[in-house]
Amino acid sequence: MVDLILGLYNYWIVIALMMAGLYIVISRQNLIKKLIGLNIFQTSVFVLYISIGKVFGGTAPILDGTDRIYSNPLPHVLILTAIVVGVATAALGLALVVRIKEEYGTIEEDDINQMDDES
Amino acid sequence: MEIVNHILFYASWALLAAGGLLCVIGAFGLVRFPETYTRMHAAGVIDTGGALLILAGLMLQSGLTLETVKLALIMFFLLFTSPTAGYALARGTWSAGHRPITHTRSDARTDGHSDSAGMTDDG
Amino acid sequence: MTVEEIINIVLLTMLALTAVGIARLRNLFAVTMLSGIYSLLSASIFVVLDAVDVAFTEAAVGAGITTVLLLGTLMLTDREARDGSRANRAGAMIVVVALGGALFYATLDPMMPRFGDPRTPAQTHVAPQYLKDTVPQGSSKEPVKVGIPNVVTTVLASYRGYDTLGETVVIFTAGIAVLLLLGQRRRRRRDTPGQNPSGNKDADRAAGAED
Amino acid sequence: MFWAAMIGILVALALALVRAIAGPTVYDRILAVNSFGTLTVLALSVIGFLMGRPDFLDIALVYALINFIGTIAVLKFLRYGDFARATQADDNDLV
Structure with a gap:
């Protein structure tokens, strides 16, 4: 039982983070809050990949000449790319939010929809 | 040499334990103290006492290696940056209109830190 | 533990x-x-x-x-x-709990790789090849293909170089898009002097209509 | 024996998190984030020794610098609503 919990705890936390991020994205009307929700969702995927790459008794895959067990370097590479792309998309989203604020005077989604319906 | 090694070992152990203890004490102060200025005092315990003792303990542990140099650099940066950040924070708090509580609890006044309702956000 | x-x-x-x-x-x-x-x-x-x-x-x-x-x-x-409306929040909670419950149920499958297990497919399929190409294995005198001690750099720059090039293109595109979005705003503010940048709704809407 | 320090740091991290969530003013949160940053630097240093590879202290070094820059950026934002404004009017506030 303890083995089961320890072996799956990372996945459970990843699921909890995913749920929190998705909940923010769906339920909140504020566009900045939605972007932060997307960020949380994104980080949950990062943690999932890095958890998959971990090997018990392993160390970071940077060689120092001695014989060691190394963790899996491949997820690290993928997530390195994903983090940088993630911040680029976040910057684009925030720039869009700034423009929306200028056009509509609000960043609450329901207000924006209402204005679109009126005009 | 044997004795010196033993002394260094126990000294680093003591420093690490004391640093951990100071971190916990400072964090308790951060949670329990009544307003921002007193909490700043508690955070100062972490930034100076806790950080310096733990880093010194680690330095004794690693001996004369590259790690000690890195730890010394971390210590150097923390010693310069945390007072600066603390000063900027205290100044920002002051100019936002918050004033320190200058009376004891028995005075039963509560206006010390809640005089700027606009700066208090929801919990 | x-x-x-x-x-x-x-x-x-x-x-x-x-x-x-x-x-x-x-x-x-x-x-x-x-x-x-x-x-x-x-x-x-x-x-x-x-x-x-x-x-x-x-x-x-x-x-x-x-x-x-x-x-x-x-x-x-x-x-x-x-806050969102109450109905909105309730609906979101239902969707999220349903999805989370399904995912939680999926992790209970006995085939699910346990955390830190060295025998999972992720650990045995491609990664050993990358490590072998960088690390001299045991006592074998076989020459190493890539001599960089950091395996992550090896994979990132040598094996997946095009991936990294694509990443750079994405960042470049995003940077251009941000500049276009925010640069337009500065130009418009110069056209209508005295307008409050974060100002009232009507002025902004009117400015938007002029474009 | 690094355990003593590690347990202390983990408990302190949890308490700082409590303060950051509880608030109540923005300055309390900034203070909590600042302490959290310092504690993260310490945690990373101790983790390096705990796992037997202390050659990754560079990360702690980077954190120490970024934490400071972040705090100053936040305070400048709160004070002026701007990241790059001159600070001539500063001395008048303390009167």
């Missing part, structure tokens, strides 16, 4: 608590501060799980750039978020 496992569990629990805190707070400044804590915590978890390169990137990008970007956006927009 090893040392790393215990630290890992404690940090992951704090990460989940921070996410719940972010979901509950409405003050956007507080949310920004908590998202700073969130990325500090996730970077610590990456160090515990041996991904030091990822931790470096997360430190610079997550705790540094994202916080500053969010603050800049808050400066130009509102600082307080409204």
Whole structure:
């Protein structure tokens, strides 16, 4: 039982983070809050990949000449790319939010929809 | 040499334990103290006492290696940056209109830190 | 239970608590501060799980750039978020709990790889090849293909170089798009002097209609 | 024996998180985030020794610097609503 919990705890936390991020994205009307929700969702995927790459008794895959067990370097590479792309998309989203604020005077989604319906 | 090694070992152990203890004490102060200025005092315990003792303990542990140099650099940066950040924070708090509580609890006044309702956000 | 496992569990629990805190707070400044804590915590978890390169990137990008970007956006927009309607929140909760329950059920499958298990497909399929090409294996005198000690750099720059090129293209495109979006605003403000940049709704709408 | 320090740091991290979530003012949150950053630097240093590879202290070094820059950026934002404004009017506030 303890083995089961320890072996799956990372996945459970990843699921909890995913749920929190998705909940923010769906339920909140504020566009900045939605972007932060997307960020949380994104980080949950990062943690999932890095958890998959971990090997018990392993160390970071940077060689120092001695014989060691190394963790899996491949997820690290993928997530390195994903983090940088993630911040680029976040910057684009925030720039869009700034423009929306200028056009509509609000960043609450329901207000924006209402204005679109009126005009 | 044997004795010196033993002394260094126990000294680093003591420093690490004391640093951990100071971190916990400072964090308790951060949670329990009544307003921002007193909490700043508690955070100062972490930034100076806790950080310096733990880093010194680690330095004794690693001996004369590259790690000690890195730890010394971390210590150097923390010693310069945390007072600066603390000063900027205290100044920002002051100019936002918050004033320190200058009376004891028995005075039963509560206006010390809640005089700027606009700066208090929801919990 | 090893040392790393215990630290890992404690940090992951704090990460989940921070996410719940972010979901509950409405003050956007507080949310920004908590998202700073969130990325500090996730970077610590990456160090515990041996991904030091990822931790470096997360430190610079997550705790540094994202916080500053969010603050800049808050400066130009509102600082307080409204709650969604009650029906909206209830619907979101139902969707999220259903999805989370399904995922939780999926992890209970006996085939699900356990955390840290060295015999899972992810560990045995491609990764050993990368490690073998970089590390001299045991006593064999076979020459090493790539001589860089950091395996992550090896894979990133040698084996997946086009991937990294594509990443750079994405960042370049995003940068151009941000400049176009925000540059237009500055030009318009110059055309209509005296207009409050974050000003009232009608003036902004009128300016928008002129375009 | 690094355990003593590590447990202390983990408990302190949890308490700082409590303060960051509870608030109540923005300055309390900034203070909590600042302490959290310092504690993260310490945690990363101790974790390096705990796992037997202390050559990754560079990450802690990067954190120490980014944490400071972040705090100053946040305070400048709160004070002026701007990241790059001159600070001539500063001395008048303390009167």
